[in-house]
Amino acid sequence: MSFVIAAPASGSGKTTFTLGLLRALKRSDLPVHAAKSGPDYIDPRFHEAACGQPCLNLDAWAMTPARIRSLSAGPLPLIIEGAMGLFDGAPPNGKGATADLARILGLPVVLVVDCGKMAGSVAPLVQGFIRHDRDVKIAGVVLNNVGSARHETMLRRALGDVPVFGALPRTPALEQPSRHLGLVQAQERPDLDGYLESAADLVSAHCDMPVLQSLLVPLPARGVPSKRRPPAQTIAIARDAAFAFSYPHLLQDWQGAGATLRFFSPLADDPAPMADLIYLPGGYPELHAGRLADNATFLASLRECKAQIYGECGGYMVLGETLTDKDGIVHKMAGLLPLETSFATRKLHLGYRELVARDGPLAGTWKGHEFHYATTLRATGSPLFEARDAEGTTLPPMGLIRNNVSGSFAHIIDQP
Numbered sequence: 001m002s003f004v005i006a007a008p009a010s011g012s013g014k015t016t017f018t019l020g021l022l023r024a025l026k027r028s029d030l031p032v033h034a035a036k037s038g039p040d041y042i043d044p045r046f047h048e049a050a051c052g053q054p055c056l057n058l059d060a061w062a063m064t065p066a067r068i069r070s071l072s073a074g075p076l077p078l079i080i081e082g083a084m085g086l087f088d089g090a091p092p093n094g095k096g097a098t099a100d101l102a103r104i105l106g107l108p109v110v111l112v113v114d115c116g117k118m119a120g121s122v123a124p125l126v127q128g129f130i131r132h133d134r135d136v137k138i139a140g141v142v143l144n145n146v147g148s149a150r151h152e153t154m155l156r157r158a159l160g161d162v163p164v165f166g167a168l169p170r171t172p173a174l175e176q177p178s179r180h181l182g183l184v185q186a187q188e189r190p191d192l193d194g195y196l197e198s199a200a201d202l203v204s205a206h207c208d209m210p211v212l213q214s215l216l217v218p219l220p221a222r223g224v225p226s227k228r229r230p231p232a233q234t235i236a237i238a239r240d241a242a243f244a245f246s247y248p249h250l251l252q253d254w255q256g257a258g259a260t261l262r263f264f265s266p267l268a269d270d271p272a273p274m275a276d277l278i279y280l281p282g283g284y285p286e287l288h289a290g291r292l293a294d295n296a297t298f299l300a301s302l303r304e305c306k307a308q309i310y311g312e313c314g315g316y317m318v319l320g321e322t323l324t325d326k327d328g329i330v331h332k333m334a335g336l337l338p339l340e341t342s343f344a345t346r347k348l349h350l351g352y353r354e355l356v357a358r359d360g361p362l363a364g365t366w367k368g369h370e371f372h373y374a375t376t377l378r379a380t381g382s383p384l385f386e387a388r389d390a391e392g393t394t395l396p397p398m399g400l401i402r403n404n405v406s407g408s409f410a411h412i413i414d415q416p
Contacts, residue, residue: 280315
């Protein structure tokens with residue numbers, strides 16, 4: 001059986017444990033693939049580097065159970081890293097929690113518990129998770145941030161007959177650097193392989209690898225593969241450190257439906273390739289605004305393009321007239337949408353979104369999410385999406401559409 005790695009709360013160490021386990025299994029010639037719960041673009045790229053296999057997102061809020069089962073099936077066992085706490089989901093009823101994936105797929109949960117500031121209290125905490133929902137089976141726990149051998153003995157004694165799969169000592173050297181949207185991206189870490197090897201050494205030395213390996217069998221093929229129509233026949237996709245936030249399952253959908261995908265790098269001043277649709281996904285253009293503003297070949301290719309152009313979050317900002325960076329410097333962007341955005345004045349926008357587009361390459365109904373700190377200084381013209389939040393509350397329209405150019409701060413995940 002495959003399994004889910006979860007925790008009582010964010011910051012418990014589940015990502016370090018997941019990456020160390022994936023790399024340790026790869027070193028032992030036990031291939032697995034991984035998935036991340038929820039709308040996360042960054043952790044899956046670390047998973048891929050750790051195990052050498054593609055990693056997908058599984059989102060129990062945005063995806064149907066059939067879609068989740070279809071994406072999860074394959075010839076290799078699956079390890080899913082949860083998000084936030086095990087039962088944390090969207091309001092009003094917690095839909096989209098990691099626990100939902102465990103229920104849908106019938107998978108056991110390995111619970112990673114940060115024990116750095118507790119001893120005997122670990123028992124009621126873990127027992128509460130075991131008893132909270134009998135449809136979510138806690139197979140065992142991994143104790144993290146353990147201070148000493150004596151501390152480990154106290155924790156194990158308190159847990160009694162609860163299976164303990166490992167006890168990871170406190171290891172400050174494995175804390176990962178982060179920025180405003182999460183971890184620093186995998187492709188920006190020159191020390192990544194060394195970090196993954198160190199995490200694998202930690203997990204191999206302090207976890208019961210044979211027991212964890214015994215949980216690993218592939219999931220059977222279930223669900224119906226997607227047959228969604230692509231937004232265009234030929235799609236040119238920006239891909240580099242500034243435009244890294246695209247979901248693999250959507251790209252696979254489009255390829256599977258016969259679309260041709262072409263990739264290019266705006267940071268390298270590549271022109272957008274000839275295509276029916278230019279797609280600028282999200283990422284970190286605010287960290288590279290000056291460089292992008294100077295890349296005349298890239299910007300000219302957008303301005304001269306007659307095909308459809310769609311920008312998502314960071315890509316949307318680049319399609320606007322100006323982008324103000326964190327230092328208050330204003331940079332001219334493509335000027336294709338009547339939009340001015342700023343990263344100097346930050347405000348968190350976060351949450352799932354139900355979206356309806358009446359026109360443009362993404363016409364139709366979508367499930368998506370919003371996660372950014374940039375603010376809109378000016379946006380005029382026709383909005384792209386009608387929007388509601390996870391509780392069904394109507395939000396102001398999102399994004400803009402003008403002629404062949406459209407975009408918004410929303411990231412699309414799937415169609416209902």
